Amino acid sequence: MEIDPFIFRLSIFILSIFIGYYVVWSVTPSLHTPLMSVTNAISSVIIVGAIIAALAGTSESIFNTSSIFGFVAIILAAINIFGGFLVTQRMLQMYKKKKDKKK
Amino acid sequence: MISANLAAVFYLVSGILFILALRGLSSPDTSRQGNYFGIAGMIIAIVVTFLSIGNFSTSLVYVIVFLVIGGAIGAFIAFKIPMTAMPELVAGFHSLVGLAAVFVAIAAFLNPYAFNLGNVGDIKLASLIEMSIGAAVGAITFSGSIIAFLKLRGIMSGAPITFSGQHILNLILGIGIFVLIFYLCKIQSANIFWTVIAISFLVGVLLIIPIGGADMPVVISMLNSYSGWAAAGIGFTLENTALIITGALVGSSGAILSYIMCKAMNRSFVSVILGGFGADNSADEKKQKSDQKPVKSGNAEDAAFLMKNASSVIIVPGYGMAVAQAQHALREMVDKLKKNDIKVTYAIHPVAGRMPGHMNVLLAEANVPYDEVFELEDINNDFANSDVAFVIGANDVTNPVAKTDPKSPIFGMPVLDVEKCKSVLFVKRSLSPGYAGIDNELFYKDNTLMLFADAKKMTEDIVKNLD
Numbered sequence: 001m002e003i004d005p006f007i008f009r010l011s012i013f014i015l016s017i018f019i020g021y022y023v024v025w026s027v028t029p030s031l032h033t034p035l036m037s038v039t040n041a042i043s044s045v046i047i048v049g050a051i052i053a054a055l056a057g058t059s060e061s062i063f064n065t066s067s068i069f070g071f072v073a074i075i076l077a078a079i080n081i082f083g084g085f086l087v088t089q090r091m092l093q094m095y096k097k098k099k100d101k102k103k
Numbered sequence: 104m105i106s107a108n109l110a111a112v113f114y115l116v117s118g119i120l121f122i123l124a125l126r127g128l129s130s131p132d133t134s135r136q137g138n139y140f141g142i143a144g145m146i147i148a149i150v151v152t153f154l155s156i157g158n159f160s161t162s163l164v165y166v167i168v169f170l171v172i173g174g175a176i177g178a179f180i181a182f183k184i185p186m187t188a189m190p191e192l193v194a195g196f197h198s199l200v201g202l203a204a205v206f207v208a209i210a211a212f213l214n215p216y217a218f219n220l221g222n223v224g225d226i227k228l229a230s231l232i233e234m235s236i237g238a239a240v241g242a243i244t245f246s247g248s249i250i251a252f253l254k255l256r257g258i259m260s261g262a263p264i265t266f267s268g269q270h271i272l273n274l275i276l277g278i279g280i281f282v283l284i285f286y287l288c289k290i291q292s293a294n295i296f297w298t299v300i301a302i303s304f305l306v307g308v309l310l311i312i313p314i315g316g317a318d319m320p321v322v323i324s325m326l327n328s329y330s331g332w333a334a335a336g337i338g339f340t341l342e343n344t345a346l347i348i349t350g351a352l353v354g355s356s357g358a359i360l361s362y363i364m365c366k367a368m369n370r371s372f373v374s375v376i377l378g379g380f381g382a383d384n385s386a387d388e389k390k391q392k393s394d395q396k397p398v399k400s401g402n403a404e405d406a407a408f409l410m411k412n413a414s415s416v417i418i419v420p421g422y423g424m425a426v427a428q429a430q431h432a433l434r435e436m437v438d439k440l441k442k443n444d445i446k447v448t449y450a451i452h453p454v455a456g457r458m459p460g461h462m463n464v465l466l467a468e469a470n471v472p473y474d475e476v477f478e479l480e481d482i483n484n485d486f487a488n489s490d491v492a493f494v495i496g497a498n499d500v501t502n503p504v505a506k507t508d509p510k511s512p513i514f515g516m517p518v519l520d521v522e523k524c525k526s527v528l529f530v531k532r533s534l535s536p537g538y539a540g541i542d543n544e545l546f547y548k549d550n551t552l553m554l555f556a557d558a559k560k561m562t563e564d565i566v567k568n569l570d
Contacts, residue, residue: 005342006229006339009338009339009342009344009347012344012347012348013335013338013339013347013348013350013351014351016118016122016347016348016350016351016352017351017354017355019122019351019352020122020125020351020352020353020354020355020356021355021359023122023125023126023352024125024352024355024356024359024360025359026126026129027125027128027129028128028129028130028131029363029453029459029460029463029478030131030451030460030463030473030476030478031128031131031134031460031463032360032363032458032459032460032463033189033193033456033458033459033460033461033463033464034128034134034138034460034464035125035128035356035360035459035460036193036323036324036327036356036357036360036458036459036460037189037192037193037196038124038125038128038137038138038141039125039327039331039352039353039356039357040193040196040197040200040327040330040353041141041145042121042124042141042144042145042349042352042353043200043330043331043334043349043350043353044145044199044200044203045117045121045144045145045148045334045345045346045349046200046203046204046207046334046337046338046346047148047149047170047203048114048148048149048152048341048343048345048346049207049210049211049218049337049340049341049343049346050203050206050207050210051149051152051153051156051166052152052156052217052218052341053206053207053210053211053214053217053218054162054165054166054169055156055158055162055163055166055217056210056214056216056217057162062160062161062162062165064214065213066209066210066213066214066217067162067210067214069206069207069209069210069213070206070207070210071165071166071169072206073202073203073206073207073210074166074169074170074173075169075172075173075176076173076199076200076202076203076206077173077199077200077203078169078170078171078172078173078174078176078177079173079174079176079177079180079196079199080177080196080199080200080203081145081173081174081177082173082174082175082176082177082178082181083176083177083178083180083181083192083196084177084181084196085138085141085142085145086177086178086181086182087180087181087184087189087192088138088141089135089138090181090182091186091189091464091467092131092134092135092138093135094464094467094468094470095131095134095467095473096467096470096472096473097131097472097473097474
């Protein structure tokens with residue numbers, strides 16, 4: 001009997017929760033704000049779904065109801081991706097050690 | 104055009120890069136590299152999606168145009184946003200993830216063929232369940248984050264909004280969503296799908312309005328978690344490994360942060376959700392005690408004198424410092440003290456800001472080196488051996504009542520042992536209580552000197568007096 005591919009995805013999901021659990025506990029508390037902004041950015045990988053939806057339009061009708069939702073979702077996710085990574089970068093740039101700043 | 108199997112391998116790679124992005128945050132040294140891993144993972148995921156669809160018609164041009172528009176808006180926000188506004192920004196971003204999840208689910212429902220999920224009216228059962236859950240959680244994330252955003256921005260009062268039967272209503276709506284999803288699977292009616300989304304939007308609003316301003320750090324973390332679960336739900340629908348991994352990572356990350364925040368306030372997660380705690384500052388004035396106990400107050404000169412003669416000073420910053428924009432003046436003060444060979448460190452309570460780690464970012468922005476900044480458990484023993492504690496903009500997190508009075512609403516909350524210092528300088532505008540609405544015993548201790556002034560002005564005055 002074949003195993004349903006769903007079970008494989010569920011396995012990946014549950015193992016990832018465990019990875020997430022251990023990785024996030026090892027994040028230093030002083031970086032919790034960048035952690036939130038970067039998780040925000042990476043969860044916007046949902047843009048993958050938006051792109052599939054947007055590209056599903058035919059050449060006659062690029063914009064049908066389904067693809068319009070896709071296009072709007074692309075904008076939303078793109079704001080998050082660029083905004084999330086850049087603001088994280090901006091924050092991380094500010095974290096400096098003592099010796100760095102002494103001229 | 105690349106095969107589905109190859110695409111799946113690349114999605115796995117991008118998932119792993121996301122794990123490394125979070126791993127990098129274990130230390131500020133590796134964090135920047137981590138962020139690049141995250142960016143690389145995102146680029147791989149997007150490019151692979153283009154290649155696997157292999158549709159290079161006009162649609163693609165539009166996709167890129169929309170991508171650039173969104174990216175430009177995002178980049179603009181990222182560069183403009185002040186660090187004090189990070190909590191609102193993150194709440195706003197969560198709402199976008201939520202809404203994007205809802206839209207992708209809708210697109211998949213309307214055109215399941217494009218996603219390889221069957222045909223309209225005959226969507227695969229598992230996919231239908233997954234997309235409804237993704238859409239429902241996404242909708243809750245969206246409307247909940249909007250409310251959180253409005254509360255943090257001050258557009259909506261931070262005071263909890265409660266009415267009788269609220270929790271029962273939420274419960275009924277929650278059950279309603281599940282019943283509707285069940286029927287949706289049976290008859291595949293679009294109307295039921297819309298109703299599920301509409302109810303979920305409502306639930307998101309109802310979930311967040313009863314939660315008070317003081318609990319906002321928990322709310323933001325919780326919505327962070329929801330946005331992850333929404334992404335995971337969509338990941339199952341799209342059978343996309345990158346999305347499933349990311350959703351699980353973000354979901355557990357948010358859950359852990361909520362847990363840390365709850366613990367820092369000694370609140371149970373359930374009581375935060377049920378809400379009603381932490382009215383806004385509006386109640387401050389009238390709660391002032393009529394029988395004023397004696398308080399020692401001083402001025403900038405006294406404070407400067409005390410600190411100049413100290414050998415070690417611990418700074419205890421709170422959100423009030425950020426509101427007054429005093430962090431740069433504070434930094435100047437610390438530089439002067441260090442020139443006099445005084446050891447200066449910073450003590451940060453986990454809920455010192457409006458979101459996890461917020462105070463650390465604010466200090467980093469003021470060029471405070473991160474190795475002078477310590478967390479509660481790392482520095483709490485040092486207070487007893489230090490000469491001066493300089494409390495600026497913090498209040499409840501220093502209240503000794505949390506250790507002594509079992510009747511106090513904050514009893515059991517871990518607090519900074521500020522009172523153990525030889526002397527305490529407490530910068531505050533008045534004697535009003537903080538978020539928890541209780542009096543701070545620290546004000547009336549013999550070794551406390553109150554400095555009644557705006558945090559920024561007082562710090563600047565102290566700087567002048569240090570010369």
